[in-house]
Amino acid sequence: MKHSRTVAFAALVALALGAAWVWRVQRPAAATPAAAPPAAGAGSNAAPSSERLSGTAATRVPEAPPRDSLRGTDVDGAIRLDANGDPIADRELRRVFDYFLERLGERSPDAIRASLVAWLAQASGLPARAQTRVLELFDAYVDAEREAVALAASGDLQNDLARRAALRRERLGAAVADAWFGADERYADFTLRRLALERDTSLDMAERLARREVLESDLDPAHAESLRESTEFQHATAQTARLDALDADAAQRHAERAAEWGEDAAQRLAQLDTQRAQWRQRLQDYAHERAAIANDASLTAAARDARIEALLASRFDEAERRRVLALAEAGLL
Structure with missing residues (x-):
């Protein structure tokens, strides 16, 4: 476990830059189940072969199987349907999308989308209408994050985070953007405020601790527990170092x-x-x-x-x- 400030800063960087994978994503012109590779969740891709020249004769040499970081894993997340049979755009659905997008750098954007298409058709158990809607949400997710990453940095992290959040809500709608990114955005805002508080030399220790307590009270339970554990680890490490120095x-x-x-x-x-x-x-x-x-x-x-x-x-x-x-x-x- 790392120093709490390091963890917080890493979370901020993850939100500000973590969507960088979309920088390389280009919306595929077409992708259908017929053109899809074998089921994506299983990570099984048949090794293609290519023509290579040996002397004057062309010989067919099998290529090495492509790298697959998802081989042997199950699809993460879940797709839940509402009373009308439509997919719910919640954090679990985003986890499904992020699972397939883990292959960026190993697969082309078209192949990644085709893998999702194949998994939806073969393993998701969703009706065709719901599958179509999932793909629409996937495309909207990728497009919004590509635009978010393309925003020019202003040098003001608070402003950049606000602009990115506004863009997501403009492209996705407030409900979807908050479901997919709200927790990350709130934690990033907390991180910025916490760092500013730690750097404020006008505060004495008692006032800083009081303001920190108020700030942390607004955290959601999962982030609050993580922060508590990180702070306790930092304290325990410092205590051990002091005891070592005292022999x-x-x-x-x-x-x-x-x-x-x-x-x-x-x-x-x-x-x-x-x-x-x-x-x-x-x-x-x-x-x-x-x-x-x-x-x-x-x-x-x-x-x-x-x-x-x-x-x-x-x-x-x-x-x-x-x-x-x-x-x-x-x-x-």
């Missing part, structure tokens, strides 16, 4: 943590202390033996590299080896 013993660590977070949390943090200490010891032992091999003048360069590689493999699993190599390359062992 506090296990008893002092447990007492302070139990008073702050409760007995269960204090025990879990103690387990993390143990794991961190074990990891540091393993790194130190490896670094010592690695240095001994590196300084062994009797070894050839090839033998030295082989021994270091064998030492690494014997001490760490694959994921740990990547961490150790990164530390070694940065000179941090």
Whole structure:
């Protein structure tokens, strides 16, 4: 979990720039189920073949299957119908659209839309009229986001977010725009206000905390819980750093943590202390033996590299080896 300000800023960037995929999307001229590839949700695309010249003779060589980030996954989101049998333009429908648009960069916009068409026809179970309406909403979603991304930046993030929100409501209508983007827009607005509050040097700590509490009270429950967890993590991390600097013993660590977070949390943090200490010891032992091999003048360069590689493999699993190599390359062992 990251620092709360980092999380908040990332959320802002995601809203301001997260629709950048649409920059490459161009509305397809036509797409029908007959022209669609196999079912999109299953991620199964037959590998095409191409004519390649070998000497003077043309031979048919199978091409490698295209990259597919959705292979083996199920379609995310859901399509719900109202009493009239029409699709409801809610956040779940947007998740369906975003699922297929994950393939941008791997598939052309026409192929992505055709994949949605194929999934609607083969796996959605929707009547034809509802399928047509889903495609109309998909096209409206893509077109609106393309226009939103194309808006020139003014240098004022608050103004840019307001312009983007206004454009979405103009293109999609207030109800659809709020269902699809309202939560993101409100969190982005909160983020901007929170950052401005933190930068306001005219406020003392008590006033800043009071205003922060009022600001956070308007957050929806999901974002409020996420922010609370992030803030608590930041606090716990700072507490651990202070205890490390004091070289506090296990008893002092447990007492302070139990008073702050409760007995269960204090025990879990103690387990993390143990794991961190074990990891540091393993790194130190490896670094010592690695240095001994590196300084062994009797070894050839090839033998030295082989021994270091064998030492690494014997001490760490694959994921740990990547961490150790990164530390070694940065000179941090």
